[in-house]
Amino acid sequence: MSLTFPGFQEFYKLLTTSISIHWRNSLEPNKRLSLSFSDVVRIAPNDLSFNTPDAARDIYYHVVNGRPKLLKSDDYERKELASVAAVQDVGDHRMQRSSMSKAFSAAALVEYLRMNGDGPHGFDVIPLYTWLTRRQHKVLTEELVDERMKRGVEVAATDLFDHLRTDKQAMREEFVSQSMIFLAAGSGTVQSALTGATFYLLKKPEALSKLQKEVRGLIKKADEITDQTTSCMPYLNGVIQEALRLFPPLPSRLPRVSPGAFIYGHYVPAGTVVSATTYDMSRDPRYWSRPDEFWPERWLSIQGGEFVNDRGEASKPFSSGPRACVGFKLALLELRLVLARLVFAFDMEFVPGSEQWDEGLKVYFLWKKPPLRVRFTPVVSE
């Protein structure tokens, strides 16, 4: 099955990428393409795309019973950027991941919107959310650098880059690439998730009004919006899960290389590239009732075990297993804090023309999004 003649791999990589781009670009979020609802599709001679949560488990989860691991494919290879996201070696990866932790605040966004949000043209929320998430990660990174430099590299620490402490030069180089990957992986994705959640809430006013009721019922002052209070808001958490299901910020395939392994009961020879993409599964009617509908309640029901038709594990926006998103807790925290702050302080509505925003979406590995213009009207004084 493995094809190795010279030049083929490059051609094949290009072909796979273009098929995957073409396939998803023709898959508008509200329309189904039957191709994506087969259990497995060969998208190139040596590349299989699976479409079941069981296959996803075989491909991405932690390995059990001594089964060989499926490493990230060469698509990730970035020799100049030896970051935690690109590294292939299992030991190096484990070391880089072992000590990562983070923090976040959303006050700046609210301040900005209070000053500028309710004009006749509203705001395109995409640059706004980009600014917010980049700013946050820049602040975070600078704080870590300052802290680290103050204490000196030889001082043992339990922060994000702890594994770098033994070698000054290695620390500097790795620090740059790790910081870059945090900025890249952490800001665009959260921005997309916020954009998706804003769009779907505006598209479904009943959901927005339920969320307003929950947030405004539990919160009396803005500084009560914390990790703890927002964790106890079931509807808010349902909104976030549902927005991530319908609009996963990383919609493209996450390729792994088979070491020669059984995946979803099929033996896949060594060297074959395999993937199971959340976007394909997260709208599959075999796993979801009303698959294209924004319906935050489904997550409350999944937790209560009532909705037999919905299979929560078919939506894996952060992937799973040892290479799953290291920043998922931070991302969920950011999403909870920002959405709660916005809903607490503002009424929101589409600026006319943005109601069909999803029809202009394209995928080029990440989403290419048209502007989403929203009017923010202050409702409470903080």
Ligand code: HEM
């Ligand atoms: C809603 C927001 C986010 C989503 C949907 C998301 C999604 C993902 C996914 C699907 C992966 C697996 C990629 C792969 O297999 O190639 C991943 C990996 C990663 N993410 Fe996120 N991410 C988000 C936010 C963040 C944040 C806030 C950070 C950090 C500041 C972050 C840092 C990373 C890193 C470093 C990796 C590589 C992990 C590894 O290979 O061990 N992500 N993310």
